[in-house]
Amino acid sequence: MGGELRVHARPAGRARIEACTHADLKGRLLAAFLFPRQAHRSANRLRSPAGRQGAVGMRKAWGVGVRPLAAGVCGLLLQLGSVAMATSGSEQDWERHLDALERIEAIQDPLERCLAMPAPPETHWPEGLWNDSCRFDLAPRQVVQVDDIYRMLDAGELETLDALFRGYQAQDEAHPDGSLTLRAALKLFRRLDAISAGERWARLAPDSVYARMAGANAALERAWRARGTAFAQQTSRQQFREMRRFMDTALAHATRALELDEGLVQACALKAQVGRVDSRPDVRERALAHCLRVAPDSFQVWSEIYDGAEPRWGGSVEALAGVAAEARSRVARNPMLARLARDPEVLALVSSGDVRREPDLADARYPLLRPEALASTNRSIADAFASTARRTERYRESVAFLSMALLRETDEDRRQHDLYERGVDLQRLGRYAWSLRDWDLHVAKVPTGSWNHFYRGQALFALERHDEARDAYEDAYRFFPDSRRRSLERLWELEMSQERVDAAVLVLRRLNRLAPQDARYWFTLAELLYDLDRDGFEEAANQFVERAPRDPGNERLMAAHATMADMRAEWGRRRIEGPPEG
DSSP states (O other), X not given: OTTOOOXXXXXXXXXXXXXXXXXXHTTOOGGGSOOOTTTTTOGGGOOOHHHHHHHHHHHHHXXXXXXXXXXXXXXXXXXXXXXXXXXXXXXXXHHHHHHHHHHHTTOOSHHHHHHTOOOOTTOOOOTTHHHHHHHHHTHHHHSOOHHHHHHHHHTTOHHHHHHHHHHXXXXXXXXXXXXXXXXXXXXXXXXXXXXXXXXXXXXXXXXXXXXXXXXXXXXXXXXXXXXXXXXXXXSOHHHHHHHHHHHXXXXXXXXXXXXXXXXOHHHHHHHHHHHHHTTOHHHHHHHHHHHHHHOTTOHHHHHHHHHHTSGGGTOOHHHHHHHHHHHHHTTTTOGGGXXXXXXXXXHHHHHHTHHHHOGGGHHHHHHHHHHHHHHOOOHHHHHHHHHHHHHTTOHHHHHHHHHHHHHHOOOHHHHHHHHHHHHHHHHHTTOHHHHHHHHHHHHHHOOXXXXXXXXXXXXXXXXXXXXXXXXXXXXXXHHOGGGHHHHHHHHHHHHHHTTOHHHHHHHHXXXXXXXXXXXXXXXXXXXXXXXHTOTTHHHHHHHHHHHSOOOTTOHHHHHHHHHHHHHHHHHHHHHHHOSOOX
């Protein structure tokens, strides 16, 4: 970005400038803290032409032009006006899409909000894919809570519990593979706090297909926990024996469930999964054959087939490509299979995490990821593409695909991560009101250890909610030590924008205490006290000279010293002659 200021026209007609990011600030001189004398009504205090010219020369020498008062470290607020940023037709389409995304944020129900999203520009999804993706990804939010399951078990309401899960299966039949509500409900029993509930239900109702599947999922989770997360060579034989014992239990439950309902896809898919992870190819082959016989176009079945084709399970990139091609041929019968019809190279890249670890390759990866992101509703691909779009400064696309992920996110940690990323990009686009809503949500869940309070202050400052912005910067200072200097810098800028020069002086003194070796802060304080004709100028000037040794090879630094010399000479003259008459 190179420090370039980007102004975007907003509906209100007020020019907005993109908010600072960490990278924007890196390496900038605090000389960008401007003190236009006419702005804070102290021009009459500059008596000598040398003093005036020296101060202006200082700003120009350090690469900063004189701007209105509100300009600061990153020029968060420009003067009133409307400065439109030229956009192509495609960019205008993305702008309109972001407008639509912002409008649907007001819908409270997560599923209704997701279903209301219009397709992003240039996407070519099979009909029904997005709606089914919403129902599939948000299914965990639509099912019973773990506490309610325990309550029904304690009360002996086994028929009620069975009827509840029967209703989930009916929903799946109404939306084939779109909602998969039963799958989401059964996966509850893989949660640590629900394992014992699944085991208990299976004991109490051995002839209930849903109780058996609850027990199967609980046993599968027990198996993984028994095995641990270490590499195979670091895992004991006892751990593997315990894993096998629980896998046997899971198979027994799933087998009984298929005897009770041979069309239950969740049961044969679970058996295939056990065969894959526990190296039982015969179990896997028989289970998949059963699945394909009863549900040949099931997304859950083909997801398991796809997982088995991955190299880590003995497959290959070629095998993945074959499964993707087969899934693509079935999309007309089940749009959800489009989520599997993706490039294995893209899948490998997304799964590796290299998209985030190697940002320098974003330009090369953007054309690889973009077609897949536009063709699929896969959440991981959307997230990876958003990261790549951000690295290549395509912030509209980044916000659009982060929003796609957020609309369907049920994992709270990932949700907070995406809210943070979107909040930053929205500020880059000048959409401060929307970004503020994201920061409010993020701060509520992550009150400490994050830059979120700082960015929240940026949004409030841009929206001219100055008192709230002041509080947000103070919160950033209090709750996240890494943000203290930048929070005080913005707080100084805020006080100056409101012509609260006394408060601004106090903020500068806090900066001097926080970073006493930083000569830039001392220069800024000296310049302000000089403009205000207040005591303390000489000390600040001396501190600057002491901490910024002259370097003839550094033109900007030498210009700063020349400016300081002019101000000190003028200061001495004032002390001798006193204020001029009139």
